[in-house]
Amino acid sequence: MTRAGIVGATGYAGAELVRILAGHPDIELSVLTSRQFAGVRFDKVYPSMTGSVDLVCEDFSADLVCDRADIIFLALPHKLPMAVAPQLLKKNKRVIDLSADFRFNDASIYESAYQPHSARDLLKDTVYGLSEIYSDAIRTANLIGNPGCYPTSVLLPLIPLIKEGYLDLKSIIADSKSGVSGAGRSLSITSHFCEVNESFKAYKAAEHRHNPEMDMVLSREAGQAVAVTFVPHLVPMTRGMLTTIYATLAAPWKLQDIGDCYSHTYAGKPFVRLCPDGRMPDTLHVRGTNYCDIGFKIDERSNRLIVLSAIDNLVKGAAGQAVQNMNIMLGLDETAGLLSIPFPI
Amino acid sequence: MTRAGIVGATGYAGAELVRILAGHPDIELSVLTSRQFAGVRFDKVYPSMTGSVDLVCEDFSADLVCDRADIIFLALPHKLPMAVAPQLLKKNKRVIDLSADFRFNDASIYESAYQPHSARDLLKDTVYGLSEIYSDAIRTANLIGNPGCYPTSVLLPLIPLIKEGYLDLKSIIADSKSGVSGAGRSLSITSHFCEVNESFKAYKAAEHRHNPEMDMVLSREAGQAVAVTFVPHLVPMTRGMLTTIYATLAAPWKLQDIGDCYSHTYAGKPFVRLCPDGRMPDTLHVRGTNYCDIGFKIDERSNRLIVLSAIDNLVKGAAGQAVQNMNIMLGLDETAGLLSIPFPI
Amino acid sequence: MTRAGIVGATGYAGAELVRILAGHPDIELSVLTSRQFAGVRFDKVYPSMTGSVDLVCEDFSADLVCDRADIIFLALPHKLPMAVAPQLLKKNKRVIDLSADFRFNDASIYESAYQPHSARDLLKDTVYGLSEIYSDAIRTANLIGNPGCYPTSVLLPLIPLIKEGYLDLKSIIADSKSGVSGAGRSLSITSHFCEVNESFKAYKAAEHRHNPEMDMVLSREAGQAVAVTFVPHLVPMTRGMLTTIYATLAAPWKLQDIGDCYSHTYAGKPFVRLCPDGRMPDTLHVRGTNYCDIGFKIDERSNRLIVLSAIDNLVKGAAGQAVQNMNIMLGLDETAGLLSIPFPI
């Protein structure tokens, strides 16, 4: 059994990691840290876990975590992982970071969106953990920058089309809608029940930090600069993310062409589900799962492709993909611990 | 006091008309019809109204309604109003129809989206009731086709820009999100609580019947064919509609230019509120009101304008705008009965 | 026009006062204070109010408020009003306090539930503002302790029955369910969207501070000690409170007897609506209104009465009742400003 540790276990992404790893057949969940809840049983913070998880949260120290775990997940706000990861890597631990700190190979992009980077030397070797696309690099990586939830929902549907030249690269728009858990467990008026319930709104239109992240990956895949127009919105529900992508087709491609492109790219990729003709992805269908559902349609009058993707922002958009990456790194079945049967509603 | 009647008073749009007209200072709400609830007190169907409305629903007959009312609202599913309206007009009543039946001057567009039209001769004189834009024609109209909720949320932000040539007309995309009340009170699995709650999805992408409606109006205003790519989505909340519009600017216009365009178009139009810089429209801010809030942003990398609009789909998107049109038709203050102070949450 | 001021205008109860008073025909809303938002326009905190309220929040000072207002609402957390009210009363202002500070004539009860009271001398003259019951005393009061939301929902259905001896006083249980707005706008994990959504739970069972408040009033009305067993619960919705009361009948009374008791007590009281037989109160039917809906049923096998009441916790449970009290104090129609037509949904 590989021992896994979670640094920052009591945020929503951390807690979702606890859920998945506690049920993982090949993993021993061995250490949880939490600054806010050090000394407190994890199941006191998340009482649903009573009877499932009996660990006590501990204060982080690199020694503690390295002693107790073979592979380490960082579920911390950005800026903290860049201080923590180097200590863990030095002790030959493998690290999967769920923040933005190690998603960019180019420090300048990170720094323009976030703040100065204190571990720039690690960036050249970090691997962007979009599991379906970069599994080869993930397999041998020691440090994974786990993708953001929005980029995951945008990149999985776009990369196959972009690589094969189906799209006018200047035309890409991503209109995303996220459940409130994406904002985390930290208190904020924007997650206060009465301000979110019965409310729908956009935020950070064309200035969200996940925009440079998706642009970076798409530009790499396209071999030229891609600048997506990206607008995220907040949906009054706990989990789920739907992204509606609009892009002009580079030629009058048909539904069949698009379908073929997805089918061959994602053949043998169990977590990408293509919706049969006519059905549209729905966040309810992926709630609590690691699936990314993809559907599409062509507006023939404008030769514009509409692609929809649905994920659970906490699973495929965070903890689930992180575990999928761990599975790949450890040579386990990619789906290990990630295939519990979905709820019907 | 002008006497107003509502045909189809127990659907959600009808009931919202009841709410507004029952509180209108210049109107006597005089007759309500309902097929399903004929003979039943209205406040038994909507108990919130107990003490406010003491009318009994009646079976529709043209004689009954024309005897009792001077102006008549039709809140029926499309196809029924085209049979009813001619009878009412013949008796010199003024009619405001909330369905699609009288929104199109060109029967062929209607017929390709809906079904054969049995009152084609009325179409040349019907007026599209987008209050802020067509008030002159509304003033003297006898038959108003009250706009659909989605078109209202798309047209109010687009028309000023299109009329003044700010946009590349081939580039327009409208990504709309609606609360569930837009689907009405008729039972359907798509409005069944457990199928909607914690769910977010698109439906009828690029094939919704409101698409030809918005195209028709925009084409008229632009003086050339406009084909919007339109994708509606369903939000797990009762009321509210947010539309995110994407369009390439015809030149590198600045925020100030766009703001000026809106300011002068909507000066003196009390129901359009421009969001101050940085704030984004939120359906919660217009819940229960007749406002349309508009905000915007430019993605400078792509020279693409992002415009957001928020309305209450049952008010500005249906009953509120219908009453606003009535006010204009009757020479009342446009805001009469429509300015109750909004709820903070 | 009487000038009204609100101290603490940006909490939920304060903002609801703003909504009601801004639309009140006989009142000029003249001053708003807020510690957190001093210097900020009120409609920036609550953008729904844009176009309706153009006041700027100010820092509280007794001089400022007394200069600008004739009657003053305190919408502050308990403990603050006991410091503020004496300053205002000294200047001959009339004060309606929405906190618990002036609900108790007996300081010792207050102090055992809250903390030491620094304005004990005022308590003998404060009037408990349960409008339907204590209107005579309210009329001439200078200081009103506006009832808590839970007590309002418990007392309105219980007092008539208790006064007329219908109930076994030892048998009374109140099981209340409140929307989340009752917890206010202050940030707390218990109002964090993802912790409340899809959650239902009790809290402070048999130890909520509103328990001694309802006991005090019931004991006074009964002429003997009454100790209600009270358990509040949290419902994943914004507004609304439903209370289910259980009490053994003192004799085998029939539905008709109970109905008669309510009918004669609440005859001429426009805000109490008795549900016709068979219908049960629903928070949706009172949302945004000052109504208290009451329904009841007898479990004949146990001779136990079940009474249900529904209010909007922010209106009849807070701001609406405060304005109702103001109307009574000023000799206005009790319903002035409080009768906007309710929403159907």
Next chain:
Amino acid sequence: MTRAGIVGATGYAGAELVRILAGHPDIELSVLTSRQFAGVRFDKVYPSMTGSVDLVCEDFSADLVCDRADIIFLALPHKLPMAVAPQLLKKNKRVIDLSADFRFNDASIYESAYQPHSARDLLKDTVYGLSEIYSDAIRTANLIGNPGCYPTSVLLPLIPLIKEGYLDLKSIIADSKSGVSGAGRSLSITSHFCEVNESFKAYKAAEHRHNPEMDMVLSREAGQAVAVTFVPHLVPMTRGMLTTIYATLAAPWKLQDIGDCYSHTYAGKPFVRLCPDGRMPDTLHVRGTNYCDIGFKIDERSNRLIVLSAIDNLVKGAAGQAVQNMNIMLGLDETAGLLSIPFPI
């Protein structure tokens, strides 16, 4: 591998059975029937299951189901199972019925709450499937009447106390609150999104059909007639049920006594979790699980015990308990297939 079949697989309880049985390590899910969806793939009705369940729904026939399955779950509306079960039992199948048809040994109670019973002879041998309490009888039963959701939430906390004489039997009140999924997938205005959302109400107070069911079981356990006053309420959420029980203690028992009673009754019962002092059950903590969380408090002034229980109405209240019963019947570990790690939120 035991083969399991589900008759009525596309209702919510049926679909939840599919979820659990498809993931059960010792079961092959072998046949699904559905009248409405015969011939349709199950994952077309519940697209979340795509990739997990590839069965096609079939029209029911006793031969078909008996050929294909060893143990059969009936997830049908009451009245249908009494026609179906005899055919299956005749072929020596073991049957677990989720409706009310086989919950009563005394046909007259059933008939006064439902309708005439056409399989009365089976009632003497049917076993009430409250797993923790009747496991001995369940082990050897051929026909299980799986408990209703409300009775499960009421009986698990009450039976231990009643058996040991802690309660005044005339004093018991159960105030239950259920998520909307309890009303099933059949269309009804009472499950229509806009009528439920932001609404909280009671229904069928003191006349719900689950009342005689809980009374029957409690009377049996008490050895004398028990008549609970039972009021169910509807919560605007999908899953979850919380019951608040009030009962006068037969003597001034202390918290410790009650805790001891529960501890020894439920020792070794993995699905009953006693909340540590001070914490209260929350439906969010049992969402998607087979747990029943129990908490309690004493209102010492009235010597009244308050017990709270939380279950997921579709799991411990329906499909989960049915599978637990199957596990017991088949001699499997009681928890097989039922212990996936709960979600943190």
